[in-house]
Amino acid sequence: SFSVPMLDKVVIPDVNNPVRLNFNENALGMSPSAKQAAINAVPKANRYAKAEMPLLNKRLAKHHNVDDAQILLTAGSSEGIRSAIAAFVKPNTQLVIPELTYSDGEYFAKIFNLNITKVPSLPDWQIDIKGLQKAVEDYKGFSIVYLVNPNNPTSTIFATHQIEPWIKSKPKNTIFIVDEAYAEFVNDPAFKSVDKLIIQGCDNIILLKTFSKIHAMAGLRVGYAVSSIENIKNMAQYVAGEKLNYCGVCAALTSMDDQSFLTYSKKAVDVSRQIMEKTLSDLGLHYLKSETNFMFHKSPIDLKDYRELMKNNFILIGRDFEPATNWCRISLGSPGEMLYVANIMNELKEKGKI
Ligand code: PLP
Structure with missing residues (x-):
């Protein structure tokens, strides 16, 4: 302890x-136990993590109470952001983001030539959910909405009740990428993970998670996505394959239980x-x-x-x-x-x- x-x-x-x-x-x-797991993995790291990746996948599915096929392991959540965007690039697609948020969404969207729509913030950089919603409604093509909750760099949350009705209304031609990299640090009970909505069958959400923050494993590059089986299959085409950092996978498995x-x-x-x-x-x-x-x-x-x-x-x-x-x-x-x-x-x- x-x-x-x-x-x-x-x-x-x-x-x-x-x-x-x-x-x-x-x-x-x-965590010392995770560190030891990574060290123990070094002599075996001439091999791919063929046996260990399915174990981590299973462990994460259990953690979020979803099917194994609803999890995609990624090299940090960065690869999650990139593959989620890649999976939903269609002709005439826009990325909708608050004007002040984590920059990777815009960075990857630009690589895929998406239109970028930035929605002005409310006072003190609060996210204007209604403004985001309007940006989607006003657009003729497909929308990828990238929401970071809690947000970076502002450190603040938006309450679940602020976005739930919008996501549940299943706006057409829209996918929500929800990046909850910092969720484990939250104290405000108004925040709830969108994993509940995914469990309820909302198939328009991709939840992104990482071992870089609360698990303190930024340099070991492990993250994952949670979504519908179909979305995960789609995203899987755009990650580097079933080849994650061996030591990272072993450390993540151990850290989950610490x-x-x-x-x-x-x-x-x-x-x-x-x-x-x-x-x-x-x-x-x-x-x-x-x-x-x-x-x-x-x-x-x-x-x-x-x-x-x-x-x-x-x-x-x-x-x-x-x-x-x-x-x-x-x-x-x-x-x-x-x-x-x-x-x-x-x-x-x-x-x-x-
Ligand atoms: N998402 C958010 C909101 C972040 O702040 C960061 C890193 O700071 C990342 C994703 C990417 O981190 P990683 O690829 O290490 O999971």
């Missing part, structure tokens, strides 16, 4: 070991978030209500200068996220790292630099 890292152990970074808060990674490192690590992973993020919320409040910086392992706040100075100032103190923070000029995304590191970050930010404030 695990305890949340001691709060009195401030992590002191240096130029070679900066605090990396720029990629929404999990600073804890993966509930104590998953609980610890979430708790550590909750503690880190509290430290960051207090720091931002003390500094008078407006931030959005985070349901993820990162936070989105108004930059106290020009974002480029803020990033530089933090980097000089060995803290790496998020890039520009257009069109949110001068908003900053800071990933939540370990509590010890966030204590260091809090100290530096308070110091910079005292010196009048931020």
Whole structure:
């Protein structure tokens, strides 16, 4: 079992070991049992994961209470996004996205020459579901709606009741790709996974999941999609095949059953978030209500200068996220790292630099 890292152990970074808060990674490192499974797999990694991939597939089907054939294993959720879009490219297709969301949807859609329709956000970057719905209704061709919930870089959720009626109404010529990469960090009970709708038979949803975040396995590249059997068959044509990272598959299988690590992973993020919320409040910086392992706040100075100032103190923070000029995304590191970050930010404030 695990305890949340001691709060009195401030992590002191240096130029070679900066605090990396720029990629929404999990600073804890993966579960020790999953790590051991990956290590044990190395000597066998001259082979393909022929036996292990079906086991992971089965385990995930059980987890979501769906048929084995409703799961597609992918190399991270990135391959899920790419294959989901590829599977639904038809002539005259648009990708509908909020103007501020995870960039991979647009990135892959552009490769497939889709029209991109960006829907303006509501105040504080809240997603305008009605606006998305109108963008679909106004379009003559096929629509792929890419929804990230909780959203990145904003860290906020939209409530299930906001999209359920729309998805259940089965708008014609529309598929919903719902990316729930950060769902395990959510505290707000208004959020529910769309996997319930898939179980109920909604065949217009592709749910994308990843082992990169709560499971802390970003570098091992394991993710998966959940959808109807037919959609999964369609998507399967656009992934690299039944060939995933051997060590990643073994680690994922073990991590699935390490509930104590998953609980610890979430708790550590909750503690880190509290430290960051207090720091931002003390500094008078407006931030959005985070349901993820990162936070989105108004930059106290020009974002480029803020990033530089933090980097000089060995803290790496998020890039520009257009069109949110001068908003900053800071990933939540370990509590010890966030204590260091809090100290530096308070110091910079005292010196009048931020
Ligand atoms: N989806 C979202 C919303 C993300 O933020 C990320 C990574 O940050 C990904 C997907 C892709 O991650 P991976 O391919 O490691 O699963």
